[in-house]
Amino acid sequence: MMYELENKNSSVDKEYLIGLTQKYGTPLYVYDSCKIKKQYIKMKNAFSGIKNLIINYACKANTNLNILKFLQKLGSGLDTVSIQEVELGLKAGFHPKKIIFTPNCVSIQEIKKAVDFGVRINLDNLSILEKFGEFYPDYAVGIRINPHIMAGGNSKISVGHVDSKFGISYYQIPHIKRILKNTGLKIEGFHMHTGSDISNIKSFLEGAKILFQTAMDFPNLDYIDFGSGFKVPYKKNDIKTDLYSLSFSITRKFEEFCKNYGNQITLIFEPxxxxxxxxxxxxxxxNVIKHTTSTVFAGVDSGFNHLIRPMFYDAYHCIENISNPNGHFHxxxxxxYICESDTFGLNRKVQEIREGDILCIKNAGAYCFSMSSNYNSRYRPSEVMIFNGKDFLIRKRETMQDLLRNIIEIL
Structure with missing residues (x-):
């Protein structure tokens, strides 16, 4: 089944963005709901050949409640990694059984809270699995497998290799079986996630092979969860994950697995x-243009307290001067403005930048605001969502009151 996208072109252009800065100030995050919907439907269409398919949005990318509500209305499920994300998902209207909680290195107390909320749970630790089986032998869970695959665009976002803290090694399957036998715990699915920014589909296929082989030894499963990690383009002509090539291979292999397994189970992705x-x-x-003996700096009214990916992952984000789009490139x-090495883009070719200009940093919808902080006691910025051709403030800019809210003065 192919899903149709309403013919509503996004109205986001340079003039519109500049208008938003005049209305809401800077720094400012802007999210185009049209693009979110387009990507969600692209994902559904790419894997439309799979009969039982679930798309769970990995909300750690951006947890603004309005984005969660928007995706819930599109039919998405939710992938969560903390009990707070579970609570946000419930507040956004997701049914508990459409939320999967896949924590790492959390206490059994946090997992008990997830049981109280009634959400699905993936466990990735033998110790926690054994404790869970003792407390909740009748609450079926999933298992996150570590497939020992090195994948991802950066070592910090590669999470499926042999030394990763994530998942239970697939070599430890006998230990899992022993715990299930001793506790009576039931397993409803297997989960895998090897990393982010993966362009080579071979990594997904290698992981799928391990998951399918593992699942064959466990009857009555409900799902297999492939996680995600699809690479998106960050610059012109950038490489990205070929979803349709991946779908062609995965669909065929999944159908073969279900036939051999003797049951048509569900396939889950978590983009x-x-x-x-x-x-x-x-x-x-x-704020300023600063010339040194070797470099021309453009200093802006933000820093890695608002967008840490370039500093943390050496991530590339395209930067455009939308105030001077026809200017000569320099x-x-x-x-x-953070008192640390604080660079959004090194030696970038950008239209002539003048003090007071507005720069647009692209691909800022994921792992940007969600990783922001108050370092240097700076306020976190506003967020705006464009929905049905109109702009809506979906998070207010912080104030000094926000910084002081939880401080208890003792002097």
Whole structure:
């Protein structure tokens, strides 16, 4: 079944974005709901050949309640990694059974809270699995497997290799079986996630092979969860995951597995960045142009306290001067106002930048605001969502009151 996208082109252009900065100030996050919907439907269409398919949005990418509500209305499920994300999902209207909780290194107390909420749970630790089986032998859970596959665009976002803290090694399957036998615990699915920004579909297929082989030894499963990690383009002509090639191979292999397994189970994907990354624009104002002996810096009214990916992952985000789109190109190092090395883009070719100009940093929908902080006691910025051709403030800019809210003065 192919899903149709309403013919509503996004109205997001340079002039519109500049207008939003005049209305809401900078720094400012802007999310285009049209793009979110387009990506969600693209995912559904790519894997439409799979009879029982579930798409769970990996909400750690962006947990703004309005984005969660929007995806819930589109029919998405939710992938969560903390009990707070579970609570946000419930508040956004997701049914508990459409939420999967896949924590890492959390206490059994946090997992008990997830049981109280009635959500699905994936466990990735033998110790926790054994404790869970003792407390809740009748509450079926999933198991996150570590497939020992090195994949991802950066070592910090590769989470399926042999030394990763995530998942139970597939070599430890006998230990899992022993715990199930001793506790009577039931397993409803197997989960895998090897990393982010994966462009080579062979990594997915290698993981699928391990999951299918593992699942064959466990009757009465309800699902297999492939996680995600699809690469999105960050620059012109950038490589990305070929969803349709992946779908062609995965669909065929999944159908073969179900036939051999003797049951048509559900296949789950958990895209986060793929759904929201390209929907986001981060708008900043240029405070100063600073010339040194070797570099021209464009200093803006933000920093890695608002967008840490370039500093943390060496991530590339396209930067455009939307105030001077026809200006001559020069090379700038775009930096922030944080009292640390704080670089958004090193030696970038950008239209001539002047003090007061508005720069647009693209692909700012995923792992940008959600990883922000108050470092240097800076306020976190506003967020705006474009929905049905109109702009809505979906998070207010912080104030000094927000910084002081939880402080208890003793002097």
């Amino acid at each position: 986060g960045k793929f759904i929201v990354s390209e929907s986001g624009y981060f708008l900043v104002s240029v 090379f700038y190092t775009v930096v922030g």
